[in-house]
Structures are given as structure tokens and as C-alpha cells.
Amino acid sequence: AQKITxxxxxxFVQEKEAVTLDCTYDTSDPSYGLFWYKQPxxxxxxxxxxxxxxxxxxxTEGRYSLNFQKARKSANLVISxxxxxxxxxxxxxxxxxxxxxxxxxxGTGTSLTVIP
Amino acid sequence: xxxxxQHPSRVICKSGTSVKIECRSLDFQATTMFWYRQFPKQSLMxxxxxxxxxxATYEQGVExxxxxxxxxxxxxxxxxxxxxxxxxxxxxxxxxxxxxxGGYGYTFGSGTRxxxx
Numbered sequence: 001a002q003k004i005t006x007x008x009x010x011x012f013v014q015e016k017e018a019v020t021l022d023c024t025y026d027t028s029d030p031s032y033g034l035f036w037y038k039q040p041x042x043x044x045x046x047x048x049x050x051x052x053x054x055x056x057x058x059x060t061e062g063r064y065s066l067n068f069q070k071a072r073k074s075a076n077l078v079i080s081x082x083x084x085x086x087x088x089x090x091x092x093x094x095x096x097x098x099x100x101x102x103x104x105x106x107g108t109g110t111s112l113t114v115i116p
Numbered sequence: 117x118x119x120x121x122q123h124p125s126r127v128i129c130k131s132g133t134s135v136k137i138e139c140r141s142l143d144f145q146a147t148t149m150f151w152y153r154q155f156p157k158q159s160l161m162x163x164x165x166x167x168x169x170x171x172a173t174y175e176q177g178v179e180x181x182x183x184x185x186x187x188x189x190x191x192x193x194x195x196x197x198x199x200x201x202x203x204x205x206x207x208x209x210x211x212x213x214x215x216x217x218g219g220y221g222y223t224f225g226s227g228t229r230x231x232x233x
Contacts, residue, residue: 035222047220
């Protein structure tokens with residue numbers, strides 16, 4: 001089974017609108033971390049937001065928030081007030097095994113295009 | 117915050133030559149580094165995990181004699197693509213394990229786009 005599933009290959013959003021990028025995960029490890037990265041066309045992986053499996057509250061970082069639904073094993077990224085510079089690939093990732101865990105799994109990514 | 121410097125950012129080489137890619141942690145010691153490969157419009161695929169002072173652990177299907185990884189110091193890991201061929205053309209990106217700062221333990225380099233002609 002896929003560890004990380006991103007079902008939206010491509011998404012479009014109007015500038016200044018909010019958009020949700022879906023991510024579901026599969027693990028039996030009680031301790032894990034969920035990450036979202038942005039990859040612009042230049043290729044670098046830009047860390048956006050992190051959610052730990054034991055965190056009680058949804059993570060937020062500026063315009064980014066993570067809608068963490070543990071029972072459903074979903075970790076959707078919400079980008080509010082989209083900007084043209086948000087156009088990029090977005091990857092959801094998971095690390096199993098707590099802070100000492102090394103294994104990192106990436107989803108297939110979602111290409112986001114912000115329309116002026 | 118933690119920074120990982122990866123060089124070169126782009127390289128074009130002739131088929132049959134070897135290419136070395138460096139990944140350097142600038143302000144922290146990286147005991148573990150990861151090397152990924154990414155084909156166009158695809159996800160990152162882990163190739164190998166390198167630990168300082170020991171042999172790298174390769175993922176299934178990755179040729180260790182083709183993709184040589186050296187992690188001789190706490191701040192430098194190198195990936196050498198030996199006798200490169202056009203099918204090795206890809207985007208290679210490293211990541212360092214960092215427990216001291218941002219990224220919740222993982223900091224990525226900026227990637228290397230390899231084109232073998």
C-alpha cells in the first residue's frame with residue numbers, strides 16, 4: 001500500500017482564494033510526522049509545515065495550515081489568500097518512528113497553478 | 117536556520133564520464149544524509165542513506181557500483197554517478213538529518229540537474 005497518497009495531480013485556484021491540497025497517509029506506527037514541501041520549477045524543496053502525530057492542534061504557518069484528521073489519516077494543506085508565487089509542485093511526506101526515525105515517504109505531488 | 121549546500125546545480129556531461137555531486141551542511145553536523153532522484157513530474161525516490169564514516173545503505177534496485185556515495189565527514193556527502201549514460205539524466209537532491217533546527221529534522225539541498233548527452 002502507498003504510504004502517502006496525493007490524489008490531485010493538478011489544481012487551479014484563483015488569486016486571493018483559498019485552496020486545499022489533499023493528502024492521506026498509511027502507517028501503523030503511533031509516532032510519525034507529516035510534512036508539506038513546496039517545489040518551484042527551480043527544483044529546491046522548501047519546507048512549509050509540520051504536524052506531529054501527537055500534536056493536539058492543527059499546525060499553522062502564516063498562510064499555510066494543516067487540516068489534520070488523525071482518525072481518517074488525512075493531512076490536507078490549506079493555503080489561504082493564494083498568490084501567483086504559490087504556483088509550484090506540492091509534496092506531502094511522512095516520517096515514521098518519531099524523532100529518531102529516518103525513513104521518509106513522499107507522495108506523488110500536486111501541481112498548483114494560481115490564476116491571476 | 118540549517119542550510120545544505122548542493123553543487124553543482126546543473127551539469128551536462130558526455131556519456132561514459134563520471135559526475136560528482138556534493139552536498140555540504142553549512143552550520144550543523146549531519147551524521148545522516150539522504151540522496152534522492154526525481155524524474156520529471158514525478159516524486160522523489162530515495163536512492164540511499166549515508167551515515168558518516170560507514171557504508172551507505174542503498175534502496176532496492178539502486179546500483180551501488182553506479183551511484184557511489186561517500187560520507188567521509190560530518191559536513192560532506194558526495195554522490196558520484198559512474199560512467200553516466202543518458203538514462204541517468206535526472207534531478208538529484210540531497211537531504212541532511214539535522215536535529216538542531218528548522219525543517220523538523222530534515223533540510224534539503226537545492227538539487228542538481230544532470231543531463232548526460
